[in-house]
Amino acid sequence: NFFESNPIFEKDIPVCRPFASSWDDPCPVKLNLSAGAYRTEEGKPLVLEVVRKAEQQLANDLSCDKGYLSIDGLADFNKLSAKLILGDDSHAVDENRVVTIQCLSGTGSLRVGAEFLAKHHQQRVVFVPNPTWGNHPFIFTLAGLSVEYFRYYDPQTRGLDFEGMLEDLGAAPPGAIVVLQSCAHNPTGIDPTLEQWEKIRQIVRSKGLLPFFDNAYQGFASGNLDSDAQSVRMFVADGGECLIAQSFAKNMGLYGERIGALTIVCTSQDVARKIHSQVLLVVRPMYLSPPIHGASIVTTILKNSDMYKDWTIELKGMADRIISMRQQLYEAIQARGTPGDWSHIIKQIGMFSFTGLNEKQVRWMAKEYHIYITYDGRISIASLSSKTVPQLADAIHAAVT
Ligand code: PMP
Numbered sequence: 259n260f261f262e263s264n265p266i267f268e269k270d271i272p273v274c275r276p277f278a279s280s281w282d283d284p285c286p287v288k289l290n291l292s293a294g295a296y297r298t299e300e301g302k303p304l305v306l307e308v309v310r311k312a313e314q315q316l317a318n319d320l321s322c323d324k325g326y327l328s329i330d331g332l333a334d335f336n337k338l339s340a341k342l343i344l345g346d347d348s349h350a351v352d353e354n355r356v357v358t359i360q361c362l363s364g365t366g367s368l369r370v371g372a373e374f375l376a377k378h379h380q381q382r383v384v385f386v387p388n389p390t391w392g393n394h395p396f397i398f399t400l401a402g403l404s405v406e407y408f409r410y411y412d413p414q415t416r417g418l419d420f421e422g423m424l425e426d427l428g429a430a431p432p433g434a435i436v437v438l439q440s441c442a443h444n445p446t447g448i449d450p451t452l453e454q455w456e457k458i459r460q461i462v463r464s465k466g467l468l469p470f471f472d473n474a475y476q477g478f479a480s481g482n483l484d485s486d487a488q489s490v491r492m493f494v495a496d497g498g499e500c501l502i503a504q505s506f507a508k509n510m511g512l513y514g515e516r517i518g519a520l521t522i523v524c525t526s527q528d529v530a531r532k533i534h535s536q537v538l539l540v541v542r543p544m545y546l547s548p549p550i551h552g553a554s555i556v557t558t559i560l561k562n563s564d565m566y567k568d569w570t571i572e573l574k575g576m577a578d579r580i581i582s583m584r585q586q587l588y589e590a591i592q593a594r595g596t597p598g599d600w601s602h603i604i605k606q607i608g609m610f611s612f613t614g615l616n617e618k619q620v621r622w623m624a625k626e627y628h629i630y631i632t633y634d635g636r637i638s639i640a641s642l643s644s645k646t647v648p649q650l651a652d653a654i655h656a657a658v659t
């Protein structure tokens with residue numbers, strides 16, 4: 259009985275989650291704002307119209323089968339995903355020095371990239387922002403890399419600690435991997451400006467660091483796919499190397515389809531070809547090949563100009579609703595005369611607001627107001643509605659007064 263005798267299984271260890279679970283709370287008006295998932299004004303998950311349309315088209319297409327994809331996934335999906343992040347006029351794509359493989363959403367793309375780097379990159383240190391998405395350290399550590407932090411958030415200004423960030427990146431050892439969230443930074447909602455991105459690019463390149471972009475929210479920040487890709491494109495335009503993990507969970511609402519892509523931008527076609535086969539060797543013993551359905555949906559939409567346009571309209575609709583929720587929450591807090599400056603709620607961008615509430619206040623709000631947010635004070639603005647804004651504003655007001 260190997261498991262019986264293993265002390266690790268003697269205790270029931272709860273899954274480590276950075277928030278209190280709302281599951282056991284029987285309150286009918288409990289509000290779960292911890293998970294990063296878009297909800298409609300009615301509080302329901304949203305399946306995009308264009309996704310329904312693509313699925314119908316696929317269901318009617320008798321040439322579609324359920325056979326294995328190749329190790330790197332659907333070829334058209336890979337091409338179109340690379341174009342989506344790098345742009346229609348990308349020199350790197352034209353010069354065939356881009357490797358893209360279909361992966362299991364953003365997380366799977368990060369993990370395959372991390373496994374590839376752990377196997378083939380000499381520098382084992384990866385720098386992530388402080389703070390960052392809670393899964394980043396696990397993904398890179400489990401791949402065998404050693405995780406360090408660069409300064410990102412300044413609690414005093416509730417903004418970017420830009421000087422600190424540059425200083426830390428400047429002191430990183432040559433070859434170090436740097437994880438950069440391309441837009442809508444999770445959890446802070448604070449992105450560098452384009453001028454700041456340019457300075458980040460200069461320091462990353464001059465110090466010989468390797469950028470690994472986490473592109474989980476393209477289109478979700480500004481509502482525009484090209485604007486949200488500018489940080490990545492700036493780095494690719496200089497001709498240097500980088501990795502990009504792409505997710506269609508948020509921007510197409512395909513959370514459960516687990517569809518994303520890993521792109522590796524190389525400096526020559528020859529190296530790209532060799533890297534491609536090495537990435538296949540990473541994937542094959544892990545899961546052989548990726549699932550077909552999500553990739554077929556994305557490809558159908560990206561391929562068809564009418565459907566692509568419909569997608570951009572629905573995506574903008576989601577981004578605009580989030581922006582309007584920020585405004586409503588800010589105004590509701592102002593109207594209550596809550597002490598403090600809450601303008602960061604409307605200055606931040608993307609799905610989340612990093613409120614500045616501390617863990618004690620967060621736990622208190624769960625107990626007294628049945629509102630659940632992560633212990634670091636992060637609220638999923640995308641899960642809020644006009645109906646629930648007053649409830650949240652009341653709770654915040656009570657928590658800080
Ligand atoms: N990166 C960041 C910054 C995220 O916030 C998330 C999801 N919360 C992911 C990657 C991964 O998402 P998924 O695997 O669902 O695409």
